[in-house]
Amino acid sequence: MPRPISATLSLSALTQNLNIIRGFAPESKVWTVVKANGYGHGISRIWRSLSSTDGFALLDFKEAILLRESGWQGPVLLLEGFFTAEDLVTVDQYRLTTAVHSDWQIKALAQAQLSQPVDVYLKVNSGMNRLGFSPEHAGTAWQQLRELKQVGELTLMSHFATADSVEGVDAQMAAVNLAGQDISGPRCLANSAATLWHPQTHHDWIRPGIIIYGASPSGEWKDIAHTGLQPVMTLKSELIAVQELKAGDRVGYGGRYQASGPQRVGVVACGYADGYPRHAPTGTPVWVDGIVTTTVGTVSMDMLTVDLTPCPHAAIGSPVELWGNHLPVDDVATACGTLGYELLSALSPRVPVSVTDH
Numbered sequence: 001m002p003r004p005i006s007a008t009l010s011l012s013a014l015t016q017n018l019n020i021i022r023g024f025a026p027e028s029k030v031w032t033v034v035k036a037n038g039y040g041h042g043i044s045r046i047w048r049s050l051s052s053t054d055g056f057a058l059l060d061f062k063e064a065i066l067l068r069e070s071g072w073q074g075p076v077l078l079l080e081g082f083f084t085a086e087d088l089v090t091v092d093q094y095r096l097t098t099a100v101h102s103d104w105q106i107k108a109l110a111q112a113q114l115s116q117p118v119d120v121y122l123k124v125n126s127g128m129n130r131l132g133f134s135p136e137h138a139g140t141a142w143q144q145l146r147e148l149k150q151v152g153e154l155t156l157m158s159h160f161a162t163a164d165s166v167e168g169v170d171a172q173m174a175a176v177n178l179a180g181q182d183i184s185g186p187r188c189l190a191n192s193a194a195t196l197w198h199p200q201t202h203h204d205w206i207r208p209g210i211i212i213y214g215a216s217p218s219g220e221w222k223d224i225a226h227t228g229l230q231p232v233m234t235l236k237s238e239l240i241a242v243q244e245l246k247a248g249d250r251v252g253y254g255g256r257y258q259a260s261g262p263q264r265v266g267v268v269a270c271g272y273a274d275g276y277p278r279h280a281p282t283g284t285p286v287w288v289d290g291i292v293t294t295t296v297g298t299v300s301m302d303m304l305t306v307d308l309t310p311c312p313h314a315a316i317g318s319p320v321e322l323w324g325n326h327l328p329v330d331d332v333a334t335a336c337g338t339l340g341y342e343l344l345s346a347l348s349p350r351v352p353v354s355v356t357d358h
């Protein structure tokens with residue numbers, strides 16, 4: 001018997017999520033973001049279920065090549081662009097679309113020998129201060145790129161820092177509009193949060209990531225619960241032991257949890273080496289045998305413990321869901337002070353993954 005932990009991916013949820021996203025932005029083309037190996041789901045497992053997308057966006061050359069070698073012939077966008085001038089050989093060979101965010105990249109393009117023009121996303125820093133040209137400099141950079149024979153279609157791109165919060169996107173949209181005042185060309189701005197909540201950002205192309213996988217860009221499941229978006233990944237395991245505690249008994253490393261009276265706890269075959277966060281505090285929700293209960297004590301490498309007080313019928317072999325269909329990953333992430341993004345993309349390679357059509 002293999003260790004009982006596994007993850008299942010719902011391929012129909014992926015396809016349905018993409019359709020729902022198109023409903024939010026019916027006039028826009030969609031870059032489906034599959035960076036970090038498809039937010040931990042595995043690009044090779046999922047991309048065919050998303051092949052009605054207009055393109056895939058990612059940032060790792062290995063992942064771009066994997067998509068091409070698996071048969072995807074449509075557009076592939078490098079969100080961070082190329083990292084060295086030599087990378088342009090790969091950009092050319094695999095017909096990738098590339099972000100350009102720095103002057104050195106324009107120079108590298110000007111000097112490159114390419115077999116065909118490369119499509120470029122000119123990245124504007126509209127306030128996040130990670131990548132991109134300042135709004136004041138964007139027009140010049142656009143002109144420089146426009147004059148290069150190495151450059152094909154040009155698109156203006158920016159990324160939002162606060163599209164998921166009450167602050168919204170107004171200040172960054174003002175910066176984008178300043179950058180784009182003398183630029184007529186397609187625009188690509190919206191991440192998941194802007195796709196759902198800021199239709200004025202949709203323009204020609206959107207770039208949804210987390211909502212493809214059925215988790216919330218705000219970290220709160222309630223914010224997307226009404227949309228029809230469905231979790232794609234379910235991480236499940238089983239109880240492999242049950243302990244009957246007496247008052248004062250402690251659980252796990254550091255003895256951080258202490259029973260205040262008689263209590264049944266279950267031991268689940270899932271730990272931080274599977275991608276479950278070690279910093280999950282006592283009280284993190286876990287679905288056990290049809291009931292949402294909570295973790296108790298410290299998560300170990302291969303096991304965690306759960307309170308069975310609300311689950312009187314639970315026994316060795318009872319099913320456990322760490323997140324997925326019965327328990328939104330957002331609820332687990334909130335209890336751990338993080339986001340579904342981090343939990344999904346940290347799924348460990350040691351967890352066996354299977355796909356289902358439903």
Ligand SMILES: *Cc1c(COP(=O)(O)O)cnc(C)c1O
Binds near residue numbers: 210
């Ligand atoms: C990750 C990323 C996205 C997608 O973000 P979500 O919040 O997952 O929708 C879009 N654009 C860029 C540049 C990104 O890095």
